[in-house]
Each structure stands twice: as structure tokens, then as C-alpha cells.
Amino acid sequence: MQDFKYKVFYSVAKNLSFTKAAKELFITQPAVSKHIRELEKYFGLRLFDRDANKITLTPAGRTLLKHSEELLKIHRQIEFDLNLLKNQTAGNLRIGASTTIAQYVLPPLLARFHQAFPDIQLSLINDNTENIQRAVLQEHIDLGIIEGKSRKKELKYTFFLNDELVAITHYHSQLAHLQEISLQALSRYPLVLRERGSGTLEVIEDALQQEGLSLSDLQIAMYLGSTESIKSYLAHANCIGIVSISSISKDLLAGKFKLIEFKDFSLHRTFEFVRNQGDSQGLAAAFMDYARQNHNF
Structure with a gap:
């Protein structure tokens, strides 16, 4: 199948090695070379420059690499959808x-x-x-x-x-003038955070611990059980909340909340x-x- 030739090309391009590609795909090195020659003949362009034991992608090879990633992704999706329909409908x-x-x-x-x-x-x-x-x-x-x-x-x-936690305050809050804030400076402002047992609070505690701090060093005004509760609370209080960027993007675009950048640190999680x-x-x-x-x- 033509898609297997693209799979061979993709493996060679990623490894920059015919030998590694052969091992990865469980085929012989001559078979790898044959598939690459056939692709080069089909397109009428060299895909690799060969110099002694080193190979590099040509401009045509770089272009094909970009498109082959998409082709292979589509092929995996087709296989997934059809297998699911066949086996588990x-x-x-x-x-x-x-x-x-x-x-x-x-x-x-x-x-x-x-x-x-x-x-x-x-x-x-x-x-x-x-x-x-x-x-x-x-x-x-x-x-x-x-x-x-x-x-x-x-x-x-x-x-x-991947996800990121960010600091926000309401657009009408007295704290909306803040542009950025350090982890240590958080202790000077009232905070509203997610409840114990939440992954959000766990990430914050871990970041504090790495700086020799704990939740007891912060001015926590309230622990709340959902991000929506935090946003509602912030609309009526001069506080800072820490929430997932995925939960606040639409509100930021609407101008309801102000994003306060973290200075010299970030709160990333998965x-x-x-x-x-x-x-x-x-x-x-x-x-x-x-x-x-x-x-x-």
C-alpha cells in the first residue's frame, strides 16, 4: 500500500538512518531503500542527500515530511474509526x-x-x-x-x-492594576482557591513547597468547590483567583477578568x-x- 511507503519515509526522515528505520519497521534495509527509491521516482525528486554514512533531508524531503505526518495521522484515525465500528459498536x-x-x-x-x-x-x-x-x-x-x-x-x-494555571482578578477589582506577581508576593493579597483534594490546589501546594512556602503563608479568603464558584466570588470581591487557563479563556476575551502574569515561575500540569x-x-x-x-x- 502507498501509505506504507510514507511510513517508511517518515521513519527514515525522523531517524535520518535507513538502518534504524529498518529495525523500527521490522523490514530489511534493502526494502527500506526500495520504498524510498520508488517514492523518489514517483515524485521525480530526491528526498535525501547522501554523504558517506550521513543522510539529510532535501527541501522536497522536508516538505514531504510535513505532509506525511498528516497523512499518517489521518490513516490512524481511519483505522481507529473502522475498527471501533467493527468490534465495539x-x-x-x-x-x-x-x-x-x-x-x-x-x-x-x-x-x-x-x-x-x-x-x-x-x-x-x-x-x-x-x-x-x-x-x-x-x-x-x-x-x-x-x-x-x-x-x-x-x-x-x-x-x-497539558494545562496551565493562571492568576486572575475581576476587571472591576481594585487589584486589576497588577500586571505581574511573584510567588512570594502572592502572600500580600487575598486569594480564593479550589478546595482540598482538588488537582488545582495540589499543583499550587507543590509550587509553594519548592520555594520553601506553604498554604499557611498565604492570605486565603476562601476555598471553593468549583472554578465557576471562584469566578462568581471574584466578581464581588477584591481578590485573586488561580484557575485553569482552559476555564477562563472566553471570559478573558469578553473582558470580564484580568490576567495577572506570574513572575519568574509558572504553574504547569497535565x-x-x-x-x-x-x-x-x-x-x-x-x-x-x-x-x-x-x-x-
Whole structure:
């Protein structure tokens, strides 16, 4: 198939080695060379410059590399969709997600998944990271999607997305003049944060600890159970909140809130899938593959 030639080209281009590509694809080196020659003949252009034991991409090769990445991605999506239709067209999938993910990340993805596979019945619960992990362990849900850094040895964690926590205040707040703030300077301003057990608070605590600080060093006005509660609180108080960038982007564009840049530090984290150890197949694994290939955030 022509797509395999692109796969061979992609492997050679990424490794800049015919030998490594042969090992990666479990074919012989002469077979690799044959596929590359056929592609070069088809396009009428050299894809690699060969100099002794070193190869480099030509301009044509760099162009093909860019497009072959997209071609292979489309091919994987076709295989996924057709295999899912063939093997798993129906069933129930219980998903649990930490609050930020459930409110701001998953809804459009769940809608697209349901449209593509209407016979798969989806259900979603949202809670903080600690409780979602507990629900997975107790098999109340099939798949969790969480934030934060906590780990339980009985569970398996798989990367999903990168996220960033940012500081905000309401546009009409007396603190809206602030342009940036250091981690140490946070202690001079009243803060409203997510509750204990949340992945958001866990990331903040970890950043403080690295600077020799703790939550007790901060002026915490309120702990609240959701990002929406924090935003509502900020609309009526001269405080700073720390929330996920994915939860506030539309409000920033609308001019409701002011973003305060962190000075000399950042609060990055990952969103991760979490399953019981040994669970590697079924609808949970299929949804993970779909989510990784179809998110647009």
C-alpha cells in the first residue's frame, strides 16, 4: 500500500538512518531503500542527500515530511474509526473527570464521540481528583480523567493534555492594576482557591513547597468547590483567583477578568487518564485513543 511507503519515509526522515528505520519497521534495509527509491521516482525528486554514512533531508524531503505526518495521522484515525465500528459498536462507558476537565474540556469531545458512535452509551460524573481516583479503584467508573500530581500504585496513568494555571482578578477589582506577581508576593493579597483534594490546589501546594512556602503563608479568603464558584466570588470581591487557563479563556476575551502574569515561575500540569492496572482494552481504551486524536483545545 502507498501509505506504507510514507511510513517508511517518515521513519527514515525522523531517524535520518535507513538502518534504524529498518529495525523500527521490522523490514530489511534493502526494502527500506526500495520504498524510498520508488517514492523518489514517483515524485521525480530526491528526498535525501547522501554523504558517506550521513543522510539529510532535501527541501522536497522536508516538505514531504510535513505532509506525511498528516497523512499518517489521518490513516490512524481511519483505522481507529473502522475498527471501533467493527468490534465495539455498542456498550456503556462510565467516565469520571475532575471538575475543570468535566466542565471545560470534555463536553465538546463527548458530543463528537456520541455523534460518531451513537450506540455507545456515555455517562459522566465530575468530582475532585482524589474522589475520581477512588471511584476508579472501587470500579464505580471505567475511566477517570484527572489533574494534579497524586499517584496511587494500584492505578495506571496515561498522559492526555497539558494545562496551565493562571492568576486572575475581576476587571472591576481594585487589584486589576497588577500586571505581574511573584510567588512570594502572592502572600500580600487575598486569594480564593479550589478546595482540598482538588488537582488545582495540589499543583499550587507543590509550587509553594519548592520555594520553601506553604498554604499557611498565604492570605486565603476562601476555598471553593468549583472554578465557576471562584469566578462568581471574584466578581464581588477584591481578590485573586488561580484557575485553569482552559476555564477562563472566553471570559478573558469578553473582558470580564484580568490576567495577572506570574513572575519568574509558572504553574504547569497535565491532564491524565487513569484506569485500574491491567485494564488495557475495551471502550475505555477506545475512548482514550479517540480523545487523544480529536481534542482541539
